[in-house]
């Protein structure tokens with residue numbers, strides 16, 4: 423199948439990407455299948471992410487987006503499949519690492535922002551303490567360095583610094599997401615994972631958080647994977663998009679290309695529903 427020949431309806435359309443990605447991918451997943459009892463959350467999914475790009479993953483509820491992101495954060499292991507990150511000192515399938523190795527690898531290299539801040543934050547610890555905790559796991563012990571780095575990450579996330587000692591439970595949803603973001607970027611991760619980071623926020627707050635993410639991406643060239651059911655968020659944030667349905671990737675390509683000229687019937691429905 424080429425980009426020139428339209429796919430028959432109902433058939434997966436995996437478009438040829440332009441030869442823009444000249445560097446090797448930072449993230450490579452192959453043949454990921456995950457079943458929960460009789461439910462197949464992911465079926466033979468491949469994913470590739472290139473340094474400095476933003477990959478969007480879109481699809482209806484239950485299509486497997488969060489399960490795939492959890493795999494990228496090594497929170498879950500598939501029934502079959504491999505996962506490699508092209509980072510110094512790393513080699514082979516990361517699903518083969520033990521619990522401690524996974525924890526250290528994630529603390530040092532991967533940041534994540536969850537839709538539900540309760541998953542990412544200790545709600546009754548201070549905001550700066552939440553960020554410092556991340557640095558502690560990675561081995562930092564100096565109180566001054568912890569405090570300075572936490573402040574720096576909160577500032578970069580456009581969190582109001584006069585509230586840095588407030589507990590997340592006392593903060594608005596938008597501010598809680600900024601604390602999660604600060605925690606996620608504190609160690610300048612090679613990969614930032616965002617699971618519906620703005621879902622549930624007011625539209626105006628959502629726009630502000632997306633602005634912060636875009637600025638961070640532009641200033642630091644952070645490689646990001648963002649999951650959303652909202653095509654607008656994916657369109658704003660992502661360079662490339664993967665469209666998922668029932669645990670499979672049905673279409674992928676450059677965002678403008680896929681949204682302006684969707685080939686798969688399911689993507690066409692998504693795009694037309696948004697218009």
Ligand SMILES: Nc1ncnc2c1ncn2[C@@H]1O[C@H](COP(=O)(O)OP(=O)(O)OP(=O)(O)O)[C@@H](O)[C@H]1O
Pocket residue numbers: 458461462463481482483484485486487488489490651
């Ligand atoms: N721990 C689990 N135990 C049982 N089933 C699970 C588990 N995690 C995910 N599933 C199932 O796997 C499928 C994919 O779920 P997943 O959360 O990845 O979808 P999603 O696309 O992220 O959906 P949403 O947008 O609603 O978050 C769903 O049918 C879900 O019920």
